[in-house]
Amino acid sequence: MDKKPWFKTPLRLLLIVVVALLAGQRAFAAGYKDLVVGTGTDASTLDPHLCTDSATEVINKNIYNNLVRFDTNMKLVPDLATEWKLAKDGLTWSFNLRRGVTFQDGTPFNAAAVKFNIERVLDPRTASARRSVLAMVKSVEVVDDTDVKIVTSYPCGSFLFQMAHPVAAMVSPAAVAKWGNQKFGLNPCGTGPFKLVRWDSGEKLEFAPFEHYFEGAPKLKSLTYKIIPEDSTRALLLESGRIDVAFRLPVTEIQRLTADRTLGIITTPTIMTMYVALNNQKGPFKDPRVRQALNYAVNKASIVKDVVDGYATVADSVIPPGVWGYAKIGAYPFDPAKARKLLAQAGYPNGFEFTLWTPVGRYLMDKQMAEAIQAQMAAVGVKMKIQTWDFQALMSEVKKGQFDSVLLGWSASSADADQAMYPVFESTQWPPNSNRALYKNAMVDKLLNGARKETNPIKRAQMYKDAQKQIMADAPWITLCYPKQSVAFRYNIGGIEVLPTEHVLFARTTKR
Amino acid sequence: MYILKKLALTILVLIGAATCSFLLLRMLPGDPAEALAGPQAALEDVETVRKSLDLDKPAARQYLTYMTSMARGDLGYSYRSHRLVVDEIKARWPATLKLSLASMLVAIFCGVPLGIHAAQKRGRLADTVSMVVSFVGVSMPSFWLGMILIVCFSVKFQLLPFSGDDELLNYVLPSLTLGLGVAANIARMTRASMLETLGQDYVRTARGKGLSEFRVVKLHALRNAAVPIVTIIGLQLGALLGGQVVTETLFVWPGLGRMIVDSLNARDYMVVQGGILVLAATFAILNLLTDLLCKALDPRIRL
Numbered sequence: 001m002d003k004k005p006w007f008k009t010p011l012r013l014l015l016i017v018v019v020a021l022l023a024g025q026r027a028f029a030a031g032y033k034d035l036v037v038g039t040g041t042d043a044s045t046l047d048p049h050l051c052t053d054s055a056t057e058v059i060n061k062n063i064y065n066n067l068v069r070f071d072t073n074m075k076l077v078p079d080l081a082t083e084w085k086l087a088k089d090g091l092t093w094s095f096n097l098r099r100g101v102t103f104q105d106g107t108p109f110n111a112a113a114v115k116f117n118i119e120r121v122l123d124p125r126t127a128s129a130r131r132s133v134l135a136m137v138k139s140v141e142v143v144d145d146t147d148v149k150i151v152t153s154y155p156c157g158s159f160l161f162q163m164a165h166p167v168a169a170m171v172s173p174a175a176v177a178k179w180g181n182q183k184f185g186l187n188p189c190g191t192g193p194f195k196l197v198r199w200d201s202g203e204k205l206e207f208a209p210f211e212h213y214f215e216g217a218p219k220l221k222s223l224t225y226k227i228i229p230e231d232s233t234r235a236l237l238l239e240s241g242r243i244d245v246a247f248r249l250p251v252t253e254i255q256r257l258t259a260d261r262t263l264g265i266i267t268t269p270t271i272m273t274m275y276v277a278l279n280n281q282k283g284p285f286k287d288p289r290v291r292q293a294l295n296y297a298v299n300k301a302s303i304v305k306d307v308v309d310g311y312a313t314v315a316d317s318v319i320p321p322g323v324w325g326y327a328k329i330g331a332y333p334f335d336p337a338k339a340r341k342l343l344a345q346a347g348y349p350n351g352f353e354f355t356l357w358t359p360v361g362r363y364l365m366d367k368q369m370a371e372a373i374q375a376q377m378a379a380v381g382v383k384m385k386i387q388t389w390d391f392q393a394l395m396s397e398v399k400k401g402q403f404d405s406v407l408l409g410w411s412a413s414s415a416d417a418d419q420a421m422y423p424v425f426e427s428t429q430w431p432p433n434s435n436r437a438l439y440k441n442a443m444v445d446k447l448l449n450g451a452r453k454e455t456n457p458i459k460r461a462q463m464y465k466d467a468q469k470q471i472m473a474d475a476p477w478i479t480l481c482y483p484k485q486s487v488a489f490r491y492n493i494g495g496i497e498v499l500p501t502e503h504v505l506f507a508r509t510t511k512r
Numbered sequence: 513m514y515i516l517k518k519l520a521l522t523i524l525v526l527i528g529a530a531t532c533s534f535l536l537l538r539m540l541p542g543d544p545a546e547a548l549a550g551p552q553a554a555l556e557d558v559e560t561v562r563k564s565l566d567l568d569k570p571a572a573r574q575y576l577t578y579m580t581s582m583a584r585g586d587l588g589y590s591y592r593s594h595r596l597v598v599d600e601i602k603a604r605w606p607a608t609l610k611l612s613l614a615s616m617l618v619a620i621f622c623g624v625p626l627g628i629h630a631a632q633k634r635g636r637l638a639d640t641v642s643m644v645v646s647f648v649g650v651s652m653p654s655f656w657l658g659m660i661l662i663v664c665f666s667v668k669f670q671l672l673p674f675s676g677d678d679e680l681l682n683y684v685l686p687s688l689t690l691g692l693g694v695a696a697n698i699a700r701m702t703r704a705s706m707l708e709t710l711g712q713d714y715v716r717t718a719r720g721k722g723l724s725e726f727r728v729v730k731l732h733a734l735r736n737a738a739v740p741i742v743t744i745i746g747l748q749l750g751a752l753l754g755g756q757v758v759t760e761t762l763f764v765w766p767g768l769g770r771m772i773v774d775s776l777n778a779r780d781y782m783v784v785q786g787g788i789l790v791l792a793a794t795f796a797i798l799n800l801l802t803d804l805l806c807k808a809l810d811p812r813i814r815l
Contacts, residue, residue, distance in 0.1 A: 052550040127560050129550065129560065131557055185594055201600055201604065233762055391551075393541035396543050
């Protein structure tokens with residue numbers, strides 16, 4: 001047997017020295033570090049014009065830029081455009097583009113690229129599921145290299161907000177030509193701070209900083225999204241330091257992590273409203289007094305406090321404060337006595353029976369919320385049955401419009417009142433479209449259609465305020481709450497930007 | 513001849529599996545175009561998507577297209593990522609294969625000795641303990657066992673990693689999680705089969721010849737008891753290769769099971785169909801191999 005200590009044999013000693021040198025060199029060579037982000041689902045497609053899910057939009061936001069974007073306060077700020085102006089005709093928007101911007105493949109970003117991108121979204125052959133977001137665009141005109149004119153077919157009040165929508169991201173025309181519509185999503189190329197290096201399906205997406213990013217290359221060596229579907233696994237990996245940032249943790253995990261001093265948590269509002277759509281054309285719900293009664297019967301404050309542990313705020317209008325055009329109307333107070341009185345007036349002194357459909361795990365504590373509502377309904381004599389659904393099956397059934405009521409969330413990714421209200425309250429939008437309450441009010445229709453074509457922001461805001469007031473009074477929904485979102489990270493990470501649109505930006509993130 | 517017949521049968525099985533998965537998916541509530549477009553999509557956008565995926569064509573036509581392209585080895589592409597289903601499977605299949613084999617090793621090395629030991633000590637304390645242990649093993653949900661292992665070994669004592677498939681150490685916890693349940697099954701089968709052979713005349717003869725207990729058990733009895741054990745190992749390996757959704761999810765394993773379930777939730781029909789086809793093929797081939805192995809172990813078996 002060899003009696004020497006194991007590390008004293010010459011070969012091993014040499015090996016140790018080499019390894020130590022290599023390790024040291026690596027640590028010195030790169031001041032910047034690798035950032036690992038844990039997320040629950042794999043990306044669907046990295047082609048922003050085809051992408052439809054918010055989990056992938058979050059990732060795309062690091063590859064692409066729009067002409068304009070939101071800041072953390074939901075103000076529209078310059079992105080690839082530095083200035084913009086609406087002509088007197090209310091139809092023609094001129095954009096001044098940032099100079100010297102290149103795509104990640106080295107080709108220049110210019111007015112021609114803007115024209116290419118908008119036309120690509122509108123081209124039926126692209127088959128974009130978000131085509132309607134830009135459908136108001138009539139034509140795009142290249143003025144010169146850095147000036148572009150976009151003409152809409154009607155005066156569009158929400159135009160700039162639509163341009164900040166993820167589908168209006170600018171992709172490299174050269175890369176699309178190279179890969180074709182089908183393969184571009186696997187070989188993405190934008191102007192953003194990170195470029196894709198590798199995508200292992202179901203496992204991880206690896207990005208490198210784009211050294212020519214127009215706001216300066218990110219101060220990270222790499223950015224990796226690891227796909228960790230199980231919530232508790234994601235939390236455990238963050239606690240043990242194997243990942244740096246964790247997305248979309250459930251309330252229960254966030255609570256536990258709050259106590260951990262090696263972690264930081266950013267909690268911000270979102271632009272979602274959670275609600276129960278009552279079928280306004282069916283049974284007792286035809287009577288507005290019944291719908292108001294149910295709004296009085298639900299204790300929203302208790303749901304926010306006890307069911308979601310403060311990770312939401314009580315909804316005081318049908319759209320949340322982060323959406324342009326929001327007006328505080330005031331929530332229905334919790335008043336079971338009044339609820340009983342209204343029910344009696346409507347001819348239901350002994351209550352009635354109905355069914356609530358709910359998805360499970362799609363929205364913040366959705367099933368638990370339904371159960372809390374069930375107990376509160378029972379207290380005013382209304383018997384509510386709960387039926388749980390797989391989300392895709394639920395959406396298919398809801399489109400038939402035959403349900404009593406359904407618990408859902410709605411968020412307008414353009415963060416403008418038009419997309420936040422028109423699809424869900426305008427009466428031509430009944431199922432299979434998104435007006436799932438089958439709500440109809442001629443005055444609201446007039447306001448929503450008018451505001452859509454109004455470019456004066458003051459007049460437009462007033463119209464949306466009036467519409468919100470009328471809708472809250474008509475109570476087509478039981479309006480519940482605005483959920484919050486949380487992003488948890490290790491103590492040595494700084495500069496994460498979390499937007500109410502649920503987008504998380506790492507362009508300025510650092511790791512000590 | 514047998515193999516040819518069996519292979520022909522396998523092709524029939526695959527056609528059947530493809531047809532069943534095609535039909536069942538279309539009977540499921542939910543619509544791929546709606547799922548892809550998302551709950552907030554405008555109706556016209558949903559229709560654009562439906563058309564672009566050829567889902568507006570009659571189901572019979574879709575079925576014919578699918579079957580003919582399948583015959584050419586083309587399994588279509590994912591509705592979401594536009595990746596070829598064949599590529600998607602190629603990316604996920606090795607992870608599932610490696611984890612299944614590692615788990616099966618754990619299962620065989622724990623299960624077979626435990627079963628033999630229990631059979632030798634039949635009716636005594638060791639037997640009871642072994643069987644209680646294996647009973648617990650069979651009944652333990654893998655989700656729970658996996659969680660306990662993670663909390664103990666990865667979080668509290670930080671001895672073992674629990675995510676990813678890039679390092680050998682990463683295999684320990686997931687293969688234990690999967691392997692222990694299978695080991696329990698194998699142990700019970702081994703015990704039953706060994707009890708039967710240990711009572712046979714040739715075992716008494718072998719003992720009578722003065723052979724060591726080790727030789728009697730390992731060479732004479734085990735070899736004769738092997739057929740049912742090999743059969744159950746084949747079946748269990750098939751089940752493992754089917755992808756262990758829960759374990760794969762828990763241990764962040766990019767395997768086939770998770771692929772199928774994720775795609776099912778998103779109604780990504782082509783990926784689900786492709787995945788099911790691979791599973792059916794795996795089962796058929798494993799069955800064939802098990803049969804051949806049993807024949808090799810016991811020449812009396814006629815195939």
